[in-house]
Amino acid sequence: MERTAFDLVIVGGGAAGLRAAIAAAELDPDLTIALVSKVYPMRSHTVSAEGGTAAVLRDYDSFDLHAQDTIKGSDFLADQDAVEYFVAHCPQEIIRLEHWGCPWSRDEDGRVSQRAFGGMSVKRTVYAADKVGFHILHTLFQTSMKYEQIHRFDESFVTSLILDGGACTGVVAMNLRTGTMAAIQGKATILATGGCGRVYEFTTNGFIKTGDGMALAYRAGVPLKDMEMVQFHPTCLPGTGILITEAARGEGGVLVNKEGERYMQRYLPGKMELGPRDILSRAMIQEIKAGRAFEGPYGPYLGLDLRHLGEKRINERIPMVRELAEKYMGLDPVHELIPVRPGQHYIMGGVSTGLKGETALPGLYAVGETACVSINGANRLGSNSLSECLVFGAACGLAAAEFAKKRPSYPRGATAREALRKEEARVFDGLLGRERGKETVAGIRVEMQQLMERDVGIFREESALADACGMLAKLRDRFAAVGLADKDRVFNTELTAVLELDFMLDVAATIAHSARDRHESRGAHSRTDFPQRDDANFLKHTLAFRTDGAPRIDYLPVKITKWQPAERKY
Ligand SMILES: Cc1cc2nc3c(=O)[nH]c(=O)nc-3n(C[C@H](O)[C@H](O)[C@H](O)COP(=O)(O)OP(=O)(O)OC[C@H]3O[C@@H](n4cnc5c(N)ncnc54)[C@H](O)[C@@H]3O)c2cc1C
Structure with a gap:
């Protein structure tokens, strides 16, 4: 049994996780940080981003205009205080990355180039040819290496959170290379685990985007916000x-x-x-x-x-x-x-957080695509996501670091040891011990993906959504009979696929239930049986809470500052 303790544990080595790690390291050189990622950080999905990242950099543009475009794009479901914070902090992130070596494309006069993007009223998207994700991730990764206090756990798969006295005190992770588990304790923990596109059949998302952080938070009692808001990209x-x-x-x-x-x-x-x-x-x-x-x-x-x-x-x-x-x-x-x-591309919903990534569970933070802060509301504008990872990654890293610094002592070892023992029993004796029978991980995953595509896709209606909710519950029951052919512990991709499917079934249920209960059309959520937006009844965020059965759906008011909801006309 291995147990380690850090001030801050960050799960995820994409743009959001790395930006948070750098912010925390810059704050205090004595702060110890664990960066845990199920893939080598440069393989995080941020690497695939192509088009660019939004920021107000020119005289023809303004924070108000960026905010207005984002809020209108969101079909007025975005929280406007979050959007105002976001637009005001994007430019400094672009300049910071420039100083760290990000090779932005340039105009002939030497200034950083900006291109047009959908729903943006002016050229606002900063880019690096069409490989912006690679360059941003590379810049952040190499910058993070300057800080010896950041200890990386590459190819370590987080299977659960450690909970102690109503707070999150770290994670249990499986080292994929050795097939051993460890409790990685933290005074604060950040989930930066990216999206969940693999819940759908036809998606731009790679195999690793399985909603792990969303499910981890959800299982720990934190609600998932606006999960019905799934973005489909037109050109795949x-x-x-x-x-x-x-x-x-x-x-x-x-x-x-x-x-x-x-x-x-x-x-x-x-x-x-x-x-x-x-x-x-x-x-x-x-x-x-x-x-x-x-x-x-x-x-x-x-x-x-x-x-x-x-x-x-x-x-x-x-x-x-x-x-x-x-x-x-x-x-x-x-x-x-x-x-x-x-095809499915992005999820606007995610772990419900405040402006600094704080969740309802003390000590637990979430940021990036896995979180819903919420600036994207019912529809994200292209190029706002990378900027979101940078702006809120920095804010969340600082907030979590401050939280950790205020905690005098490391979390109790006994709780971590117990959490580790339970996870070893669940994963190695339980999942890995199951003999292969008639249910396979691929079989259930494909059924889930096809039903999400068919019933919870671009156009939706009541009976299909109700069907999807029922079918997902049945798939969850059938999942209990999934067995594994591969019994090895080292790089057992069948085992990680089972763990990921387990996460995805939770996430898919929150998407289907949230969609079924939103009786209106807004942004990406398009109901053929309720074709109009209904501000009187649905100008509110959906919250999905875990129960022993179906998710419990509740609502939260949208924060409006200056932009009153109006018809979304272009
Ligand atoms: C093809 C494509 C192109 C895009 N282009 C753009 C663009 O041009 N502009 C834009 O703004 N947005 C774009 N997006 C969206 C944007 O790239 C993502 O939303 C963003 O990069 C997400 O970053 P992240 O840090 O939240 O997550 P990711 O980069 O996905 O990183 C997630 C991290 O979490 C880790 N992780 C996950 N689960 C676990 C676990 N159980 N245990 C341990 N570690 C775990 C992973 O290993 C990884 O390191 C694009 C998306 C796609 C799919």
Whole structure:
């Protein structure tokens, strides 16, 4: 049995977790920090971000305008105090990353370039060609290495939180390389575990995005907020779900149907292809239903046309788009249309937090895509997420560090030892000990993903949602019979898949139940049986609480500061 104690435990080595670690380390060189990640930090999903990160940097822009765009984009479900904090702190994060070595793309006059993005009224998105996630993550990772007080636990999978006297006092994690478990105690713990896109069948998210932190917090009694707000991105490659960044449209790419028509003129003539993602994704489904889509081996799709941009601009501004189209579709966008269709991309909901990432459980914080602070409300604007990870990562890292510094002594070892013993019994004797029977992890996972896609997708209605809630409960029962063929403890990917499915079943249930109970259409939540937004009854956040049965749904008022809800027109 291994037990270690730190001031601060951070779960997640993506943009949010690394930014939090650096902020905490900068605050106090004596603070000890554990950074735990189930993959090597440079493999965190932040690495896949392509298009850019938003900040007000030019005279033509203002904090009020960025806030207004974000709140309107959110369909007025964002908390406006959080948005005001966010927009005011984005620029300093961009400059900080610049000083740490992030190679932002530049204009000819040497200034950091900014491009157009959906739902933003001016060019506000800072970028590094179309590999912004790689460069941000690399910059943060190498900066974090300057601080010897940050102890990394790479390829360590957190399976549960340690709870003591009504507070969170660390985590239990399985070292994937050795197949051993450890209790990693912390005076404060931050969850920065990213999103949960793998709950769906067709997604831009990699295999590691399984909602672990959301489920960990939920199981510890912390509510998940606005989980029905799931973002579908309009331009994903059919078959793989690989994202073609919104930057392609920001640079001038257009969407066409099989008649060669720029169909967005029918849905959003004021913004066309640079409208928000919820509206563009719905328009695509409507084009498909109207029979105006192309047909391909993976079903109907629309065309993304970049040909008029020319080879030079494509190579300079969006080289990865060309590379992805060539590698995964066998076509060159300099000469051909790129086939695209909508896919799950991001979740606006997550662990309910305050402005500094604090949750309802003392000692537990959450930040990044796993959290809901909430600046994205019912629909996130592209390029606000990375900035959110940076701004709130820093704020959360500082707040958690301050919290830890105020706690005089390390948490009690006896509780950690007991938590470790229980997890070893649950995971090694329980899950790993189960013989393979008729239920398999892949079987249940695929059923869950297909039903989420079908019943809790872009368009939703009561009977399908009710069905999904019932089916998810049955899948949860069947999960108890999942057995494993691989009995090894070292790098047992079947075992981690079981643990991830366990998390995903919890998360999926909160999405389906929250969606079923929101009887209106707002942002990404589009109910065919309740097509209008209903501010009188639903200008409020959904909270999903864990019970022994179905999630218990409650609500929380939205914080309005200056921007009164109005019809969302573009
Ligand atoms: C293809 C793609 C392109 C995108 N492009 C953009 C863009 O251009 N601009 C923008 O603003 N946003 C973009 N986004 C969204 C944005 O990239 C993410 O929301 C953001 O990077 C999330 O960062 P994070 O730090 O919260 O989580 P992640 O980067 O996903 O990191 C999560 C971390 O948690 C760890 N972890 C998870 N579970 C466990 C566990 N059980 N135990 C231990 N560790 C665990 C992982 O190992 C990882 O280190 C894009 C998203 C995708 C999918």
